Amino acid sequence: MKHIPIALLTYNRAELLKQSIAEQERVNSPYPIYIFDDGSTEESKLTLLNDLEKDNRFIVIRWKHRGYKNQFLEIMRFFKEQGYRYYVFIEDDAIFSINWYDWGCGRLRDLESFGCNIGVFALYTGHPILKQEVLPHVFKHTTEHFYGTCCLFINPQIIDEYIYQAYDRGWNPDVAIREMSLNRSKFLLFVASPTLAQHIGNESLLGAPPHRSGLFLGQDKDALNLL
Secondary structure (H helix, E strand, C coil): CCCCCEEEEECCCHHHHHHHHHHHHHCCCCCCEEEEEECCCCHHHHHHHHHHCCCCCEEEEEECCCCHHHHHHHHHHHHHHCCCCCEEEEECCEEECECHHHHHHHHHHHHHHCCCCEEEEECCCCCCCCCEEEECCEEECCCCCCCCCCEEEECHHHHHHHHHHHHCCCCCHHHHHHHHHHHCCCCEEEEECCECEEECCCCCCCCCCCCCCCCECCCCCEHHHHC
């Protein structure tokens, strides 16, 4: 399997990006990490981005402000054009279990070996109503309850073809992924349980609530050893 790049979406709030970078260092995520900036305007954030551009561990890509939903689509389009089969989308206010990346890549390989048409593999879901076990700690998500985009392994070659149709109805990424997976059956949505990523944000520009799972494995837990 080709290297799976990490895409980190960020907008203003420089302290969150600093924390996110420290979090990736803590859990030994592979470099380079792509940092997609949604047209930040705060001086502290612009200074930080300038510094990161000089660090070969990061690839900083700056776009005009489009808002969360549209930037999500732009990142998907970016990696599709680069020819990647998968990339990891993470938000800048997420924390992770140790070795989440290696464990996630390993489960993708296992799922592919079973011939699964994987569209999205989420290491977080807010409503883990899991009925169909596919692999240990990996389930095909078959219910209406799914939200949370803080850590998704995405196949842009599959998702890109369909998700725009769902967006036409005004849905956000998590709802669009769920609807396209359940109603059109073009790809499968998988989730990990316990979750290996956690959205810790308690405020956002949109006033969104924190999406936290009671089944989070924990920052000090090594997924490779425990799952």
